[in-house]
Amino acid sequence: MEPVLEQGAQILRFPNNPELVKELKVEELLLLEDLNRSETYDERIEIRKDLRDIREKLYEAIKHAN
Numbered sequence: 001m002e003p004v005l006e007q008g009a010q011i012l013r014f015p016n017n018p019e020l021v022k023e024l025k026v027e028e029l030l031l032l033e034d035l036n037r038s039e040t041y042d043e044r045i046e047i048r049k050d051l052r053d054i055r056e057k058l059y060e061a062i063k064h065a066n
Contacts, residue, residue, distance in 0.1 A: 015061055015062055016061075017061065020061050021058065021061050021062060024054055024057055024058040024061060025058065027054050028051065028054050028055065028058065031047055031050055031051045031054060032051070034047050035047045035048070035051065
């Protein structure tokens with residue numbers, strides 16, 4: 001029987017500005033709801049662009065955590 005290899009736990013860093021992360025997540029959820037309600041292709045394109053921007057900002061906010 002082979003020994004079980006233990007995997008080390010990863011320590012996640014807390015974002016510098018948790019309120020910003022919270023606001024961005026709320027905005028992301030609202031855009032996802034808008035995406036589901038959009039009726040035209042052009043509306044969905046614009047919402048997806050906004051969603052991409054929000055996700056980039058969210059990624060940056062989390063990436064620069066201490």
